[in-house]
Amino acid sequence: MSESDTIKIFYASESGNAEAIAMQIANEAKNKSYDVKIHEIQDFLKESFDVPKTAIFVISTFGDGDPPSNAESTFRKMAIKAKRFKNNSESEYANLYYSVLGLGDTNYNNFCNASKTFIKHLKTLKSTEFYPCGFADDGTGLEEVVEPWIANIWPSLEVIQKKILNPPKIFNDQQVDSMIQDLSIKEKNLEKHDTQNQIYFSIENIKPQTIKRKLALDFSKITNTKKVLGAPKSISNNMKIRFLEHEILQNEQSVELNEFGIRKVLKYPFWIFNKTGKLMNNDEKDLEENIYGTFLAQVVYASCMTTQDAVKRTLLLELDIDPEFKSDDGNTCPYVGNKNVLDEWEAGDSFGIVAPNDPNIVAALLDRLNVKSSEWYLPISLESLDQSIDPTLVAGSHITQFFGNSENDQQPSINNSGLDKLATLFELLCWKMDIMSCPKKQVLRVLSDYCTDPTEKAKLLLLSSRNGTTMYNELRSSQTLMVGILDILNTFPSCNIGVAHLIQILPPLVHRSYSISSCKSVNPKKWRFAFNVVEHKLSSDQQPQTNDNPSGVSVKEANIRYGLCTSWLDMISNYPVPIESISDTLNPSKSFESTDIDQIQKDIYEMLPRNQIDVQNKKVYIPVYLRKNTSGFRLPKQNKNESVDGTKRPKIFIGPGAGITPFIGFLEQILYEKISCSNINDTEIQMYFGCRNKNKDYLFAKLLSYYKHQGVITNLRLCFSRDDEDSEQKYVQHLMLQDKHKIADLVLNQDAQVYVCGDAVGMGKDVHNTLVDILHSVSLEPRYNSILNSSLPKQLENGINPEENEGDQLSVVQINKLLLLWTSTGKYTRDLW
Numbered sequence: 001m002s003e004s005d006t007i008k009i010f011y012a013s014e015s016g017n018a019e020a021i022a023m024q025i026a027n028e029a030k031n032k033s034y035d036v037k038i039h040e041i042q043d044f045l046k047e048s049f050d051v052p053k054t055a056i057f058v059i060s061t062f063g064d065g066d067p068p069s070n071a072e073s074t075f076r077k078m079a080i081k082a083k084r085f086k087n088n089s090e091s092e093y094a095n096l097y098y099s100v101l102g103l104g105d106t107n108y109n110n111f112c113n114a115s116k117t118f119i120k121h122l123k124t125l126k127s128t129e130f131y132p133c134g135f136a137d138d139g140t141g142l143e144e145v146v147e148p149w150i151a152n153i154w155p156s157l158e159v160i161q162k163k164i165l166n167p168p169k170i171f172n173d174q175q176v177d178s179m180i181q182d183l184s185i186k187e188k189n190l191e192k193h194d195t196q197n198q199i200y201f202s203i204e205n206i207k208p209q210t211i212k213r214k215l216a217l218d219f220s221k222i223t224n225t226k227k228v229l230g231a232p233k234s235i236s237n238n239m240k241i242r243f244l245e246h247e248i249l250q251n252e253q254s255v256e257l258n259e260f261g262i263r264k265v266l267k268y269p270f271w272i273f274n275k276t277g278k279l280m281n282n283d284e285k286d287l288e289e290n291i292y293g294t295f296l297a298q299v300v301y302a303s304c305m306t307t308q309d310a311v312k313r314t315l316l317l318e319l320d321i322d323p324e325f326k327s328d329d330g331n332t333c334p335y336v337g338n339k340n341v342l343d344e345w346e347a348g349d350s351f352g353i354v355a356p357n358d359p360n361i362v363a364a365l366l367d368r369l370n371v372k373s374s375e376w377y378l379p380i381s382l383e384s385l386d387q388s389i390d391p392t393l394v395a396g397s398h399i400t401q402f403f404g405n406s407e408n409d410q411q412p413s414i415n416n417s418g419l420d421k422l423a424t425l426f427e428l429l430c431w432k433m434d435i436m437s438c439p440k441k442q443v444l445r446v447l448s449d450y451c452t453d454p455t456e457k458a459k460l461l462l463l464s465s466r467n468g469t470t471m472y473n474e475l476r477s478s479q480t481l482m483v484g485i486l487d488i489l490n491t492f493p494s495c496n497i498g499v500a501h502l503i504q505i506l507p508p509l510v511h512r513s514y515s516i517s518s519c520k521s522v523n524p525k526k527w528r529f530a531f532n533v534v535e536h537k538l539s540s541d542q543q544p545q546t547n548d549n550p551s552g553v554s555v556k557e558a559n560i561r562y563g564l565c566t567s568w569l570d571m572i573s574n575y576p577v578p579i580e581s582i583s584d585t586l587n588p589s590k591s592f593e594s595t596d597i598d599q600i601q602k603d604i605y606e607m608l609p610r611n612q613i614d615v616q617n618k619k620v621y622i623p624v625y626l627r628k629n630t631s632g633f634r635l636p637k638q639n640k641n642e643s644v645d646g647t648k649r650p651k652i653f654i655g656p657g658a659g660i661t662p663f664i665g666f667l668e669q670i671l672y673e674k675i676s677c678s679n680i681n682d683t684e685i686q687m688y689f690g691c692r693n694k695n696k697d698y699l700f701a702k703l704l705s706y707y708k709h710q711g712v713i714t715n716l717r718l719c720f721s722r723d724d725e726d727s728e729q730k731y732v733q734h735l736m737l738q739d740k741h742k743i744a745d746l747v748l749n750q751d752a753q754v755y756v757c758g759d760a761v762g763m764g765k766d767v768h769n770t771l772v773d774i775l776h777s778v779s780l781e782p783r784y785n786s787i788l789n790s791s792l793p794k795q796l797e798n799g800i801n802p803e804e805n806e807g808d809q810l811s812v813v814q815i816n817k818l819l820l821l822w823t824s825t826g827k828y829t830r831d832l833w
């Protein structure tokens with residue numbers, strides 16, 4: 001049997017749902033004796049990869065209808081293949097039988113857009129659907145669609161396999177051998193690092209918090225408790241952990257522990273750094289184009305941009321992405337960035353931060369799982385309980401790198417160091433596992449198996465089932481409760497799941513992304529970024545009352561919950577103090593008319609909050625990697641070959657709250673261009689910003705005044721939602737409506753580009769609908785009607801012929817299609833999260 005006969009299950013996943021579901025399908029297929037392999041979606045288009053005959057794709061949607069980041073380049077390549085494909089030619093994908101399970105959330109625009117796009121490409125390339133594609137909604141519960149979709153796929157799969165293989169085969173010894181061989185090849189490819197040069201971060205100052213809280217779950221709210229409906233299937237324990245006694249530990253015995261038994265200083269593990277950003281992938285050709293490797297950047301500036309009484313605390317940090325640092329022994333640290341990063345980044349890009357879970361919570365979790373503290377810092381090796389099973393069928397790809405070979409293997413020695421792959425249990429939970437999000441229903445289902453108390457078992461089972469959906473959704477989506485796995489384990493004390501099974505089923509920790517708010521031309525080695533520190537205090541009197549709380553969820557104890565990455569950044573930059581007052585007034589005695597770039601850099605620093613603490617001398621480093629923006633959220637470059645110079649097109653920037661960050665980088669770039677090419681025409685910039693209070697959280701207030709003074713911002717439109725609660729201009733969309741004619745003139749007469757950045761669910765939707773409203777309403781005016789009509793895509797899917805429409809108001813559907821077209825041409829670009 002050839003490799004292409006194996007059923008391939010591909011996943012494109014950001015936070016692990018699609019991957020977990022792909023594994024579930026693979027396991028069920030394997031139990032049914034199918035020959036099956038699971039792959040990340042980028043393998044599908046690898047040159048060395050045979051086109052499979054049967055493939056199942058599980059694809060989630062992220063951003064604003066985009067594919068997850070592990071799938072971006074595959075989607076781009078598929079789009080190119082589909083575009084180049086001529087109908088009468090032969091397709092290399094014509095013999096592929098496929099089905100796609102799309103994951104999405106109806107709270108977002110573009111429900112399941114990534115999977116739908118992928119299906120479109122497969123159809124164009126003449127592949128055949130063997131089982132109807134499904135689309136599951138995370139907003140109401142993925143399992144509603146996923147479970148029946150998986151349950152019903154088997155008859156169709158059998159038919160198609162019979163057709164292809166006749167009859168289906170099971171694994172033979174040779175295949176198992178080759179799988180093991182694959183594994184050892186992967187191990188050889190691991191990079192070696194110098195063990196001496198590790199960088200540390202201190203957790204001495206971590207905020208104490210109540211971590212042992214219990215949830216009060218009122219199950220009387222669940223009406224139908226007699227029969228458990230639609231609970232996910234349980235996943236059996238397929239993994240064990242082997243502790244490796246190791247000589248490196250001898251050197252570390254002196255490490256100081258704090259009162260909770262946690263090390264006061266934690267190392268960055270070797271394996272979070274890599275040259276390429278993709279572990280265990282040596283094939284340069286297949287690297288994701290937008291990843292340039294994880295490296296250490298130094299925090300060189302940290303300040304708080306909001307006042308003490310602001311609702312949210314917003315920090316501004318600056319990173320040196322090319323720090324000339326030496327480790328204690330004088331050697332250059334191996335984790336410096338790939339030089340390409342300095343050339344490649346641009347304003348509009350973002351970067352990922354590899355941040356750990358709160359070590360206090362990790363310690364409490366290990367404690368709750370009855371792991372002795374003497375084992376927390378021992379290196380471990382993960383193993384399949386059944387050695388013949390491929391680890392990729394046992395656990396998610398985020399931890400397969402920690403799988404050892406076999407029980408009989410010698411322990412790795414420091415000399416032939418496999419150290420870069422060794423993790424301790426503490427590190428694994430700190431850096432790889434998502435322990436802070438609400439556990440998935442599938443995890444709750446497994447936990448129920450381990451409850452010795454029958455009432456607790458029944459409750460967890462109910463919570464994981466369809467009957468408990470309302471309560472589960474409340475748990476999952478509550479911004480204030482922020483329920484994690486530890487809360488669930490503490491609420492159900494009889495659950496005695498072991499740490500190995502829990503690690504097997506927990507999803508991966510997703511890296512956090514931040515927009516860069518500085519510009520390369522002004523300072524190529526610095527990334528500035530701003531973010532809100534996520535912190536929720538829930539004291540007893542603030543807790544949800546059961547009466548107003550139909551799902552019956554609350555917490556029993558007073559509590560504080562912190563966001564994972566933002567509170568970590570706050571801690572390692574030593575908690576910058578809030579600014580005393582917000583000022584947007586420039587120093588009247590100073591001239592800001594300089595044309596010298598160095599002076600401009602100094603001016604910009606002068607406009608930033610002045611309460612920064614001296615982090616530079618503290619030598620604080622964080623692991624980061626560049627994420628190039630692929631959705632075109634960029635300023636146009638000067639291109640002499642184009643008839644219209646994009647740099648001169650007017651621009652509308654809409655970015656309330658932290659959505660302002662990329663625009664600060666854009667403004668810096670425009671100022672730079674204005675000064676360095678002195679003949680450049682002034683580009684009109686209409687900017688919309690909003691926050692709660694002018695005197696508390698008006699971010700970059702002084703800098704915005706400066707850009708206005710410099711003529712970079714033509715029109716600065718501001719709104720403050722809490723300063724005047726009765727005002728009709730609370731939010732940016734209200735200002736936009738007020739400026740209806742200005743916006744219509746800019747967009748339709750002057751070909752302006754519209755950029756939106758910020759929250760996808762609230763602001764993104766409202767701003768989009770407002771733009772639709774504006775264009776819809778001005779389409780009644782003859783001067784705009786003809787422009788809009790001539791811009792409409794010629795062939796509208798719903799059969800409306802724009803020519804017949806001339807003179808009439810355009811429909812909302814037509815406007816939406818026009819905005820879709822503008823998205824593809826870069827006239828309307830959004831960076832939503």
Ligand SMILES: Cc1cc2nc3c(=O)[nH]c(=O)nc-3n(C[C@H](O)[C@H](O)[C@H](O)COP(=O)(O)O)c2cc1C
Pocket residue numbers: 012013014015016017018019060061062063064065066068103104105106108109110111112113138142760833
């Ligand atoms: C930041 C963010 C953006 C999202 N954007 C979309 C979207 O545009 N359209 C959609 O249908 N679902 C969207 N979703 C929902 C995810 O597709 C859904 O939660 C899915 O289960 C995630 O699967 P994964 O864990 O495999 O990535 C988004 C989720 C998040 C957290």
